[in-house]
Amino acid sequence: DIVMTQTPLSSPVTLGQPASISCRSSQSLAHSDGNTYLSWLQQRPGQPPRLLIYKISNRFSGVPDRFSGSGAGTDFTLKISRVEAEDVGVYYCMQTTQFPLTFGQGTKLEIK
Amino acid sequence: EVQLVESGGGLVQPGGSLRLSCAASGFTFSDHYMGWVRQAPGKGLEWVGHSRNKANSYTTEYAASVKGRFTISRDESNNSLYLQMNSLKTEDTAVYYCGRMPHYWGQGTLVTVSS
Numbered sequence: 513d514i515v516m517t518q519t520p521l522s523s524p525v526t527l528g529q530p531a532s533i534s535c536r537s538s539q540s541l542a543h544s545d546g547n548t549y550l551s552w553l554q555q556r557p558g559q560p561p562r563l564l565i566y567k568i569s570n571r572f573s574g575v576p577d578r579f580s581g582s583g584a585g586t587d588f589t590l591k592i593s594r595v596e597a598e599d600v601g602v603y604y605c606m607q608t609t610q611f612p613l614t615f616g617q618g619t620k621l622e623i624k
Numbered sequence: 625e626v627q628l629v630e631s632g633g634g635l636v637q638p639g640g641s642l643r644l645s646c647a648a649s650g651f652t653f654s655d656h657y658m659g660w661v662r663q664a665p666g667k668g669l670e671w672v673g674h675s676r677n678k679a680n681s682y683t684t685e686y687a688a689s690v691k692g693r694f695t696i697s698r699d700e701s702n703n704s705l706y707l708q709m710n711s712l713k714t715e716d717t718a719v720y721y722c723g724r725m726p727h728y729w730g731q732g733t734l735v736t737v738s739s
Contacts, residue, residue: 551726553669560721560729561661561669572727604669606726611685613659613671613725 514538516605518616524624531592533619535605540585542609549608552581552590555618556601564603565590597623626650626728630720633733640712644733646705646722653703654678659725660696660707662718663732672720675705690716712737 515538525531533552541548552565563572565581568588578593592599600623605616632644648658659674673686675696684696695708705722712735719732 553726555669560732561723562729563726566726602668606669608726611674612687613661613674615669615671618668 513612514541514607514610514614516607516614516616518603518605518619520619521617522620522622524622525592525595526624527597528594531595531599531621533590533603533605533621535583535588535590535616537586537588537607541607542585548584550581550583550588551606551608552579553604553606554599554601555604556598559601561604592621595621595623626724628722628724628728628730630722630730630733633720633735635736635738636712637739638712638714638737640737641708641710642712642735644707644709644720644722644735646707646730648703648705648722648724651724653698654700656724658698658705659723660705661721661723661725661729662716662735663721664715664718667718670718672707709735714738 517536519534541550550568553561554564555561564575564579569581580591582589602618602620604618627649629647636642660672662670673696676683693711697706714737717737719734721732722730
């Protein structure tokens with residue numbers, strides 16, 4: 513199974529400041545079809561997960577452009593350029609390259 | 625608009641069974657892989673299992689923690705995904721989400737396994 517490891521697990525951020533979350537996979541997420549199926553999900557309190565970024569760096573419909581994703585192979589990063597109050601929640605990386613699908617432990621973003 | 629609506633959750637005793645349903649709309653159901661993810665209270669996300677699309681004969685995959693106890697099926701005629709859960713354990717207590725992952729997720733349905 514591919515193990516996904518996120519850092520940090522908690523991130524206190526000042527409003528308007530940037531935030532960054534890292535995700536490392538235990539093996540390459542590159543698929544034989546040429547894509548890398550690494551996604552970032554946001555889960556606000558009491559809500560279901562919501563897709564932010566798919567295939568490393570593609571913003572999903574309706575996601576603000578302050579969210580961006582980067583990386584390759586086994587190392588990936590989610591960046592928020594300027595944190596807003598509505599960004600509070602838990603962020604997960606997720607790999608859908610192979611079964612079993614696996615998630616990072618989650619990073620709790622909170623406002624200082 | 626893609627919509628996924630789960631139902632069927634509730635309270636069940638250890639060793640019991642429950643069937644969850646997920647009604648899908650807004651896309652061609654047979655074209656897509658569909659799956660279930662769960663979240664125990666206060667915990668992270670855990671993949672439960674998946675059904676491949678029609679082109680891949682709707683074959684299924686399961687997490688080791690549920691293999692042999694849970695079964696995923698589909699009804700193409702009413703665009704529904706199911707999760708049959710047997711031999712339930714207290715550790716199966718969670719909110720269960722249906723998803724066309726990673727893009728679309730339902731609101732979830734709570735399953736509580738307790739005596």
